[in-house]
Amino acid sequence: MVRVGIVGASGYTGAELIRLLRRHPEARVCLLAARTHAGKSLPEVFPQFWGLEDERLIAASPEEFVREVDVLFTALPAGEAIPYARAALEAGKKLIDLGADFRFREAGVYERWYGISHGAPELLREAVYGLPELYRDQIKTARLVANPGCYPTAVLLALVPPLKAGQILPEGIVVDAKSGVSGAGRQPKIETLYAEVNENVQAYNVAVHRHTPEMEQILRDKLGKEVRLTFVPHLVPQTRGILATIYAPLAPGVTTEDLLATYREYYREEPFVKVLPAGVYPRTKSVWGSNLVQLGAVADGRTGRAVLLAALDNLVKGAAGQAVQNFNLSYGFPETMGLEDSGIYP
Amino acid sequence: MVRVGIVGASGYTGAELIRLLRRHPEARVCLLAARTHAGKSLPEVFPQFWGLEDERLIAASPEEFVREVDVLFTALPAGEAIPYARAALEAGKKLIDLGADFRFREAGVYERWYGISHGAPELLREAVYGLPELYRDQIKTARLVANPGCYPTAVLLALVPPLKAGQILPEGIVVDAKSGVSGAGRQPKIETLYAEVNENVQAYNVAVHRHTPEMEQILRDKLGKEVRLTFVPHLVPQTRGILATIYAPLAPGVTTEDLLATYREYYREEPFVKVLPAGVYPRTKSVWGSNLVQLGAVADGRTGRAVLLAALDNLVKGAAGQAVQNFNLSYGFPETMGLEDSGIYP
Amino acid sequence: MVRVGIVGASGYTGAELIRLLRRHPEARVCLLAARTHAGKSLPEVFPQFWGLEDERLIAASPEEFVREVDVLFTALPAGEAIPYARAALEAGKKLIDLGADFRFREAGVYERWYGISHGAPELLREAVYGLPELYRDQIKTARLVANPGCYPTAVLLALVPPLKAGQILPEGIVVDAKSGVSGAGRQPKIETLYAEVNENVQAYNVAVHRHTPEMEQILRDKLGKEVRLTFVPHLVPQTRGILATIYAPLAPGVTTEDLLATYREYYREEPFVKVLPAGVYPRTKSVWGSNLVQLGAVADGRTGRAVLLAALDNLVKGAAGQAVQNFNLSYGFPETMGLEDSGIYP
Amino acid sequence: MVRVGIVGASGYTGAELIRLLRRHPEARVCLLAARTHAGKSLPEVFPQFWGLEDERLIAASPEEFVREVDVLFTALPAGEAIPYARAALEAGKKLIDLGADFRFREAGVYERWYGISHGAPELLREAVYGLPELYRDQIKTARLVANPGCYPTAVLLALVPPLKAGQILPEGIVVDAKSGVSGAGRQPKIETLYAEVNENVQAYNVAVHRHTPEMEQILRDKLGKEVRLTFVPHLVPQTRGILATIYAPLAPGVTTEDLLATYREYYREEPFVKVLPAGVYPRTKSVWGSNLVQLGAVADGRTGRAVLLAALDNLVKGAAGQAVQNFNLSYGFPETMGLEDSGIYP
Structure with a gap:
């Protein structure tokens, strides 16, 4: 059993980590930290956990943390994970x-798009980008995994x-993405009130989202190039779900079937990527609650x-499931362990 | 491994049975039947299952069914489960x-509230009401389990x-229940269109729902009495979720704490029933996707x-999870097997 | 043209007052006040008003207010309307x-349920409860109208x-009410975030809502008695809509048709109250955006x-439309002026 | 008073026409037709109209129709408006x-994209495209107005x-549009059930929607070119709302402010088009229930x-409001008559 700690347990990503790691057969969740909610029981913060009144959120220093656990999951605002990583x-x-x-890779890009200076640029060389379908081998041996943003995934x-x-050309690509509102977090804001979102x-x-340089770097x-x-x-x-619709210039003669064949x-061998047949399109509802990605394509001649x-x-x-996937790779567990669910529908 | 068949696999309850039984470590789903969709692959009917194109819905006679499986789950309109049971x-x-x-228990009650005659009244003696928290011992040895309605549970x-x-008196009890629309099934109707429900x-x-005599019988x-x-x-x-708000005359002197103590x-010993503290009330979102029930109470002196x-x-x-709970009891598996999830939140 | 001012213009009730009074043929909205948003243009606060950049929210003393307008609408937290009324x-x-x-009527009830002392008990004698279907004549001549709460209406x-x-007896009446979340206001809170409400x-x-004594008083x-x-x-x-389901002991022999006949x-003569036929039940969607009330009844023998x-x-x-209805009564305008809309459906 | 008839009154567009024309000071709705619901009262078909039990949906031939009314609004499946127009x-x-x-303009385009032959190609010369902001003068004198599709508007x-x-170049333009589900109509389909859409x-x-040739023609x-x-x-x-996000190559040197200045x-002079300031983006909720369009732009250098x-x-x-706008133009009424509402928010 791997001893696990979660820092930032009171956000939506934190809650999802708790859900997934609690049922993981090789993980034991030992520490939950959340600054503003420190001292509360877990169900006082998240009502799906009534019955677990004994589990409490604490405030712990990075040092205390690393004493008690083998691996840390950090889900924190920009800049705050650095002391834990160190x-x-x-x-x-x-x-x-x-x-x-x-x-x-470069602190400068981070600083330009996130507007804060990076406290530990030396760690950037150490970190591996945690998108298993693209960096699986590196993740297996990494000590520091940078789980991707939801849109970049x-x-x-x-x-x-x-x-x-x-099959597509790299000039003039447009990404139009649609996201559920849980991506905006649990901090109360007028913009994410039910009466404003419904x-x-x-x-x-528009054209200035911080995930842009992340995607371009990869x-x-x-x-x-x-x-x-x-x-x-x-x-x-x-609440949940991202659909990305991507428009790219098509290389001459490429058909829908060609695009889908490339995906297939x-x-x-990927357990989590499902390529749909021609004429069928991904839906967020089809992957709801699961670690799956659905892909589709159309060539508009x-x-x-x-x-x-x-x-x-x-x-x-887009967050906690992929982190568990990285955890599995890191410890040599089957990659799908604890992530076997299909989407919950309806 | 128990060989399992699902009849009525193209409805929402059927889809949920597939989701839960596919990940159950002791169940092997062998047959999926659905009359109107017979011949289709599973993902053509339910888009969360893309990747499982080889699983197909079939039309099978009750006899074929019982040849291939050890246990049948039937999720069918009134009257149609009888030949399968026989x-x-x-x-x-x-x-x-x-x-x-x-x-x-009595065919007459069924016939009065469901408006059709019962084709096999002799089976009613055999059947056990599948609410484990009330009938656990009988379920363990039953051959025929009648899974309760969602509201009665x-x-x-x-x-x-x-x-x-x-602590409460049996005269003048009022049950005001609120349900998500998945309970109305997947048959297209104007009443359940998004634009009508939102x-x-x-x-x-009102006062004539068929779950009324079911509750009164139990x-x-x-x-x-x-x-x-x-x-x-x-x-x-x-989409999902039932909240039942029940109003009953309070016996003299009974407090909120008394009611909660009785629940506790x-x-x-119940793994799926969570009794909330005073001042905290059940929410459908807290149990979403899980087999849990949250209970709360207030004594209004x-x-x-x-x-x-x-x-x-x-x-x-309210349906498929409880059926799996009954399946576990029936085969002597741990009662929570395959049902360990907490609610998915948000 | 009556000169109108709105105090508390940045809440949902305030926005609805602006919408209704701006199209009212006899009202001219002259002053909009909102403490926290003072200085902003109206569309900066409410995006449905882009095009009206010249209208600004201000902070104004009660004295300034009454200088500029003939009638004030106040939509404020408890206690804050008193200086304006004076x-x-x-x-x-x-x-x-x-x-x-x-x-x-009694400051003591207010103080007990709202938890603050009442700054001007002498005004309570002056005030008329603004539910036109019950107090029409008094509203016509009132200087101070207390618009009812949404649930009590x-x-x-x-x-x-x-x-x-x-036809019903007054002992043991239960009111189970369901409300959309706009009733909770525009102050950001975790409880009203989209991801928490969906x-x-x-x-x-439960059993302690402040609208209880208001209903009991009327x-x-x-x-x-x-x-x-x-x-x-x-x-x-x-977002919007209240459905109240009320359970009351039925007098002997009373039928559904009797109840509906009483309503009819x-x-x-009421323009805004629609009594539905037997077997048809009110829906919040049917009255969405309108000043209508739908009533239905069932006698469960x-x-x-x-x-x-x-x-x-x-x-x-439940708020702004009824206030405009009171305004119409107060000035002798046709009661439905500016309130002619049917529900917007879907 | 202009006598008005609505053919296709039982769909969502029909209901919206009824709502808008009933409160229009110069229109009198005389005839409502709907084949499948003929004989029913209006509220039996649409529950927002309880109180109007005397209004009935009828089945009427085109000839009867034109005898009783001055102007017809037709909201019908492809091909069915032709006899009414004639x-x-x-x-x-x-x-x-x-x-x-x-x-x-060309029957051939219609026939290719709609898959049926056009029964009255001679009427296509007569018809004016009913987008007032682009064809106002022609609409004023037209006898036959073709109200645009919701996306093309x-x-x-x-x-x-x-x-x-x-300021933008015509090659490689991408239109990514998001629509509420009311656009899919009131015919019950699995795809538009609440449990499937939520x-x-x-x-x-994808890339084959019928509104494509309509936009390209205009x-x-x-x-x-x-x-x-x-x-x-x-x-x-x-339920309601379209947001169109359009991506186009930017001419050299063009800024966000240039684009917005062009819109302004x-x-x-347009009463219904609202151009937002830089940094503010249109939302469907801001125009909900209104005839307004919000426009925004960003130049991504x-x-x-x-x-x-x-x-x-x-x-x-996108449908009924624009039809009323065309009606106003056609009869010389103020263009905003009956369409004065701002968006209903929240």
Whole structure:
């Protein structure tokens, strides 16, 4: 049994980590930390856990943390995971960060898009980008895993195979993403009140969302050249789920079937990636609560454009589930352990 | 491994049975039947199952069915489970029916409320009411289990303990229940279209819902006297979840704490029943996707009335999850096997 | 043209007042005040008003206010309407308060349920309860109108006629009400976030909601005797709408048709009250955005109980629309002026 | 008073026409027709109209219709408006069609995309495309108005000004549109059940939606050259509202402010088009229930792409409201008559 600690347990990502790790046969959740809720019992913070009154959220220093656990999951605002990472690595423990602190190779990019200076640029070399379908081998041996953002997970899984195959061209790619509101977190804001979100769809952070450089960095790494994305996220009235609709110039003669064949080949052995048949499109509801990604594609010969579609649950494959997948890789457990669920429908 | 068949696999209850039984370590789902969708692959009917294109829905006679499986789960319209039950019992197999065909002791009550004659009244003696918290021992040895309706599960778990304890009186009990729309099934109807349900709450089947005699029968059995319920179900704009709010005359001097203490005592060993502390009330979201029931209570001394509250997921504890719980009891598996999940929140 | 001012313009009730009064042919909205948003343009606070950048929210003293307008609408937290009322009456202006400050005859009841002392008990004698269907004549000449709470409007319209007719008995009445979340206001709270409300129904303030004494006071006034209500409000996942389901002991022999006939007779001339036929039940969606109330009833002879149902839009007939109806009465305009809309469906 | 008839009164567009025309000071709704519901009272079909039991839906021949009314509104499946149009024009009456039968200049395009032959190609010359902001003068004198589709209204209002101004280039334009589910109509289908739509966002008719040639035809007409659109509509879990996000190559040097200035200039006198300031984006909720369109724009210099945003209510400005706007133009009434409402929020 691996002893696990979660820092940032009072957010939605934290709750999802608790749900998934509590039922994981090889994990034992030992420490739950959340600054503002320290001292409360778990069900006082999250009502799905009534019956677990004995589990409490605490405030613990990074040092205390690494003493008690083998691996830390951090789900914290930008900048705050750094002391935990430092303590973990010094103590020979592992850390899987679900925030942005270790996703960038260059501190400068992080600083430009996140607006704060990076407290430990030396750790960026150490960190591995935790998207198993693209970096599986590196994750297996990593001490510090930077779990990807929810949007990049969907977009990169859809874009990398046809770009590598030359079926789509890297100029002028547009990413129109739709996300449920849980991605905005549990801090109360007018913008995420039910009465404001219901019957509402809207764009936000148009062309300036922080996941843009994250996606571009990985594309550069995987393709060996610069790819620029016009990225516009939208909020849709639902709790969970991301659908990314990606528009890219189509290489001459490429058909829908060609695109789908590339996906099928690329993800043949992947347990979590489901490639849909022609004419069927991903839906967020189909992957709700699961670690699955659904992919679809259409080649629009009339306009010379590929339409690529990816759906996932932003709190599972887009956050906590992927972190558990990385945990499994890291400890040599079967990759699907604790993540066997299909989507819950309806 | 127990070989399992599901008849009525294309409805929402069927889909939930598939989800739960596929991950159950001791069940192997062998046959899926659904008349109108026979011949289709499973994902063509339910999009959460893409990747399982090889699993197909078939049309099979009861006889074929019982040849191939050890236990049948039937989720069918009224009257249609009877030939399956007969075939199963004749072949020495077990059957867990999620419909209403075997819930009543007397065929006459069934016939009056369901408007059809009962094709096999002799089976009613054989059948055990599948509410484990009330009939656990009988379920263990039953060949034919009648899984309760979604509303009765919530209402009976809330009503029986304080009624038996004499903390509430059996005259003039009112049950106001609120249900998500998945309970109405997957048959397309104007009433359950998104555009009709969103921003809508409404009562239906006021004082004539078919779950009324089912609840009254069990109360009579457990209390040894007649209890009449004014039962009004409502549709609320959500997919899953039932909240039952029950109003009953309070015995003199009974406090909130007394009511909660009775629940805690009665359900002390129950893995799926969570009694909330005073001042905290059940929410459907807290049990979403799980087999849990949350119970709460308030004694309103000012008006001499107890307010009892029960929340569950109508497709899990209210249907498929409870059926799996009965399956576990029936085969001597740990009662929570395959049902360990907490609610998925948010 | 009557010059109108709105104090508390940045809440949901305030926004609805602006919407209704801006299109009212006899009202000119002159002043909008909102403390925390003072200085902002109207569309910066409410995005439905882009195009009206010139209208600004201000902070104004009660004295300034009454100088500029003929009538004030106040939609403020408990206690805060009192200085406006005092200034208005001193200056010979009118005030329609949408809060609770003037709803009670006795300051002691207000103080007990609202937990603050009442700053101007002498005004309580002056105030008229602004439920036109019950107090029309008094409203016509009132200087100070106390607009009812959203729940009391629904409950009183359903309860008063059959109680007065003796068709139901006043002992043991239960009110189970379901409300959309806009009633909880626009202050950000975890409880009203989309991700917490969606797929959730829950009771709150069980048997201790502040609208209880308000309803009981009016029943006492109308019936000449004490009536105690067990009142349990619930939050349902929708923005607008209240459905009240009321359970009362039925007088012997009373039928569904009797109850409906009483409603039809009582509300024969009422433009906003719609009595549904037997077998049809009110829905919140049917009155969405309108000043209408739908009423329905069932006599359950089997259990000796009447089920009374009332649906309204909590922001219109439950708040701003009713305030405009009172405004019309107060100035002798046709009662439906500016309130002609049917429900918006779907 | 203009005598008005509505054919296809039992769909959502029909209901919205009834709502808007009933409160229009110059319209008198005389005839309501709906084949499948003929003989029913209006509230039996739409519950927001209880109180109007005397209004009935009838089945009437085109000839009867044109005898009784001055203008017909037809909201019918493809092909079915043609006999009404013929009868209306022969009798010297007007017709405003909300379907697709008269939107195309060439019958061949209609036949290719709608899959049926056009029964009256000679009427296509007569018909005027009913988008007032682009064809106001022609609408004023038209006898036959082809009300635009909901998506084209949003997309064309956003695309035409910057295309005409040369601020965006016509090659490689992508339209990603999100629509509430009321656009799919009231016919019961599994796809539009609440339990299927809630928590779901999905693309449909990818690159083959019938509104594509409609938009391309108008762009050709307005710009004098061929423009091809990659158009992907999506269903989002809400009842009403369309948000169109449009991506187009940006002409060199064009800024966000340039794009917005073009909108402001182009729509300076338009009562229903609201151009938002830089940094503010349209939301469907802001225009809910109103005839307004909100427009926004961002010039993404980093990728050389303009992002144009348009939001409207698909049943109002996208259908019934725009039809009333055309009606007003046609009879010389003030263009905003009966359409004065702001969005209803929340």
